[in-house]
Amino acid sequence: MTNETLVTGWDALRRPRFLLTLWPWRAAAHLLSTVVVASVVAPVAMFIALPWLLVVIGFTERGQVALLLVGSGLFAGAAMVLLLGPLLAAPLAMFERLRLRLIDDRPVPAIRQFRQGGSLAVTVWRWYADPATWREVGYAAWLLVVGPLLAMLIGGLAMVAGVLAVSPALIALDGGAISLGLGTVDTPLAALPYSVVGVLLIPFLAYLTTVLVAGFGTVSRALLHTPAEQVWAELTEVSQSRARLADTYAAERRQLERDLHDGAQQRLVSLTLQLGMARHDLPADSPAATAIEGAHEQAKELLTEFRDLVLGIYPKVLGDLGLPAALRTVADRATVPVRVDAVLSERLPRQLEETGYFVVSEALTNVAKHSGATAAEVRVARTPGLVTLEVRDDGRGGADPAGGSGLVGLADRTAVVGGRILLSSPPGGPTVIRAELPCPE
Amino acid sequence: MSRVVIAEDSVLLREGLVGLLERFGFEVVAAVGDADELRKAVSTHRPDLVVTDIRMPPGSSDEGLRAAVELRRECPDLPVVVLSQYVEQSYAADLLDSGSGRGVGYLLKDRVVDVAEFAEALRRVAGGDCVVDPEVVRQLLRRAEDPVARLSAREREVLALLAEGRSNAAIARQLVVSEAAVGKHVGNILAKLELPPDEDSHRRVRAVLAYLRAPRP
Numbered sequence: 001m002t003n004e005t006l007v008t009g010w011d012a013l014r015r016p017r018f019l020l021t022l023w024p025w026r027a028a029a030h031l032l033s034t035v036v037v038a039s040v041v042a043p044v045a046m047f048i049a050l051p052w053l054l055v056v057i058g059f060t061e062r063g064q065v066a067l068l069l070v071g072s073g074l075f076a077g078a079a080m081v082l083l084l085g086p087l088l089a090a091p092l093a094m095f096e097r098l099r100l101r102l103i104d105d106r107p108v109p110a111i112r113q114f115r116q117g118g119s120l121a122v123t124v125w126r127w128y129a130d131p132a133t134w135r136e137v138g139y140a141a142w143l144l145v146v147g148p149l150l151a152m153l154i155g156g157l158a159m160v161a162g163v164l165a166v167s168p169a170l171i172a173l174d175g176g177a178i179s180l181g182l183g184t185v186d187t188p189l190a191a192l193p194y195s196v197v198g199v200l201l202i203p204f205l206a207y208l209t210t211v212l213v214a215g216f217g218t219v220s221r222a223l224l225h226t227p228a229e230q231v232w233a234e235l236t237e238v239s240q241s242r243a244r245l246a247d248t249y250a251a252e253r254r255q256l257e258r259d260l261h262d263g264a265q266q267r268l269v270s271l272t273l274q275l276g277m278a279r280h281d282l283p284a285d286s287p288a289a290t291a292i293e294g295a296h297e298q299a300k301e302l303l304t305e306f307r308d309l310v311l312g313i314y315p316k317v318l319g320d321l322g323l324p325a326a327l328r329t330v331a332d333r334a335t336v337p338v339r340v341d342a343v344l345s346e347r348l349p350r351q352l353e354e355t356g357y358f359v360v361s362e363a364l365t366n367v368a369k370h371s372g373a374t375a376a377e378v379r380v381a382r383t384p385g386l387v388t389l390e391v392r393d394d395g396r397g398g399a400d401p402a403g404g405s406g407l408v409g410l411a412d413r414t415a416v417v418g419g420r421i422l423l424s425s426p427p428g429g430p431t432v433i434r435a436e437l438p439c440p441e
Numbered sequence: 442m443s444r445v446v447i448a449e450d451s452v453l454l455r456e457g458l459v460g461l462l463e464r465f466g467f468e469v470v471a472a473v474g475d476a477d478e479l480r481k482a483v484s485t486h487r488p489d490l491v492v493t494d495i496r497m498p499p500g501s502s503d504e505g506l507r508a509a510v511e512l513r514r515e516c517p518d519l520p521v522v523v524l525s526q527y528v529e530q531s532y533a534a535d536l537l538d539s540g541s542g543r544g545v546g547y548l549l550k551d552r553v554v555d556v557a558e559f560a561e562a563l564r565r566v567a568g569g570d571c572v573v574d575p576e577v578v579r580q581l582l583r584r585a586e587d588p589v590a591r592l593s594a595r596e597r598e599v600l601a602l603l604a605e606g607r608s609n610a611a612i613a614r615q616l617v618v619s620e621a622a623v624g625k626h627v628g629n630i631l632a633k634l635e636l637p638p639d640e641d642s643h644r645r646v647r648a649v650l651a652y653l654r655a656p657r658p
Contacts, residue, residue: 262451270453272554277464280556300554307551317527320502325529332528332580 008104009214013207024206027213030102031154034147034216037099041092045144048084052077081137086128089136096139097224103217108224132226139223150216154209161205164198167191239418246416250354257314268306272299315357323353327378330361334376335368336393342380348387352437355417356380356389359435362406363391371395371431387439390432397429410435443567446486447472448479448493448505449524458492458553465560476504483512483519490567491521494550495532506532513540520544520566524553528577530654537571537650543643546572546606571606571646578604581653592633599626604649608642 012023046053055073097108127133163170168188275296282289318326324342331338347353360378367376373395380389401407401423410433411421419437445467449455452474459469467490471482475498483491491512497505509521517540525532525547533547546566552574553559562572578601592600595616602612609627613620627645631638636648 266451266453269451269550269554270457273454273457273461273556276554276556277461281464296554300551303551303554315527317529320496321529325531328530329527 009210026102027210030213035151038147048080085137086133089140093136103213135223150212161198161201164194167194253314260310275299318357322347323356326357334364338376340378359410363433367393387437389435392432394430397425397431398427399425399431442468443489444468444470445490446482446488450474450497476508479508495523495525510539517541522546522566524550537647544569548574571643573605596630600630606646
């Protein structure tokens with residue numbers, strides 16, 4: 001037996017040495033255990049479906065049942081199935097996922113997360129409302145109906161094969177004639193063909209069992225599998241972690257801006273001021289005059305540069321006055337005329353303001369660098385649950401996220417707050433970048 | 442000699458301002474570090490001029506401005522110059538609307554490093570003029586579209602100086618033209634912008650700034 005990746009019964013069936021592997025035995029084991037499990041579960045299921053059973057019995061016994069009884073029976077049955085079904089199905093499903101390993105090597109992930117927050121009643125409601133819960137109930141029904149059927153089929157065939165195979169021995173031991181399907185046989189020799197057929201049936205049975213059980217397993221997996229929830233759970237953790245990280249960066253930036261502003265920037269202003277005074281006081285013909293003048297001019301330029309730098313780290317106006325005012329300052333500093341249409345009735349949460357600001361700022365930088373535009377427009381609007389920011393320019397278009405123009409960075413920034421970026425940039429323009437950020441009411 | 446109260450929370454800058462003002466012949470009667478101190482100092486000393494930072498403790502982003510507006514409510518002619526970190530049009534408007542509309546100045550903090558010009562601006566405000574930082578005006582002009590676009594280049598120069606609060610005579614000196622020429626330009630400008638003709642430079646400034654600030658369709 002080679003050690004390739006045999007993952008499910010289906011894979012095993014394709015191998016030429018299938019009969020020599022463990023798989024037929026695994027399938028048989030699964031089938032037998034199905035019978036066991038079904039017989040354990042059946043009494044409970046019958047209890048839950050009792051009203052319905054009574055209705056059916058009533059019909060078969062009496063031929064007709066009063067409409068009222070039928071109605072109430074159906075209704076009661078439905079109620080019991082709805083309420084109690086999941087309670088039975090959930091532990092069953094947990095056990096069955098393990099048992100599925102007999103025929104399917106892949107584990108069945110089944111991490112269910114119901115968002116915390118909310119009382120017990122809310123959590124229970126969410127559990128009942130989750131489709132995966134009802135798929136588990138569906139699995140229970142599947143198990144109880146199809147499991148025994150399969151077992152009977154395979155069991156019956158196995159019996160036939162067995163009897164045929166040992167028929168010569170039976171005749172020899174028993175002495176009398178036995179009927180074997182097509183006719184009666186009374187000598188061991190005459191039974192030999194039947195015996196051969198019986199023996200040949202056995203490998204066929206192995207294949208058949210594996211096929212049927214593998215099929216059963218595929219359906220079971222589909223019913224027991226909850227991939228969406230598992231991925232959802234992981235994604236939630238990842239996105240929460242990312243949001244925390246972005247928050248940390250933003251807080252660091254704000255702190256850095258504060259430190260720079262309160263420290264170095266103040267000293268720079270004071271220094272420039274002193275140079276200005278010295279420049280003013282020095283007589284024009286003094287040898288130091290030119291030098292001081294030069295120093296003063298340099299200091300003024302440094303002051304401007306420094307302010308712009310600190311502004312790039314974090315714009316004070318954003319924190320003080322909010323997004324519309326900050327966007328107007330960005331627009332003013334742009335190299336092309338930018339119209340700003342941003343009227344918000346109230347401040348947005350800080351993370352959204354920061355994201356919106358940097359998205360527009362980056363977009364306008366792109367306009368200046370790549371677009372060849374003569375004018376641009378920034379529009380901010382708020383609708384229930386959403387804030388949209390749009391930057392439109394009349395440039396040459398053809399913006400490509402893969403072109404390294406920072407568009408991917410914009411998408412990342414908006415993704416952190418749960419938003420998204422849309423881009424329309426046909427060659428020839430115009431280009432529109434649109435950010436949609438979810439915003440609580 | 443003008444008696445001045447200075448309010449600035451950064452110690453270095455405060456001391457620098459005190460030095461600057463005293464060098465240019467002002468008498469600094471008080472130099473404080475927050476808005477409450479400012480109010481107290483003004484009521485105690487009754488200065489001729491107040492110079493204050495917009496952003497000051499105790500509170501939020503515009504304590505200094507709010508104190509200034511309050512002070513002018515009590516004493517409408519009190520000349521006030523506010524120093525701002527960044528251009529914010531609404532601050533300029535609030536200031537110009539306060540008190541009597543005369544004797545206000547809105548300057549960016551960086552202006553103080555050009556000491557002579559700064560002192561001159563203070564003197565003008567103390568004398569009752571309005572002074573608006575050229576950077577503020579520049580931004581406003583950028584934002585406005587037509588009909589400012591309809592003005593000639595020269596007219597736009599005059600408009601900028603108008604918005605800074607200069608009188609016709611000052612504009613004439615700056616642009617090296619005759620005062621009559623300036624008067625003609627101003628008349629044209631006001632007409633093109635559909636503003637009422639007004640000799641009073643304070644009202645002119647407010648009208649022009651209000652016009653430039655108004656959102657365009």
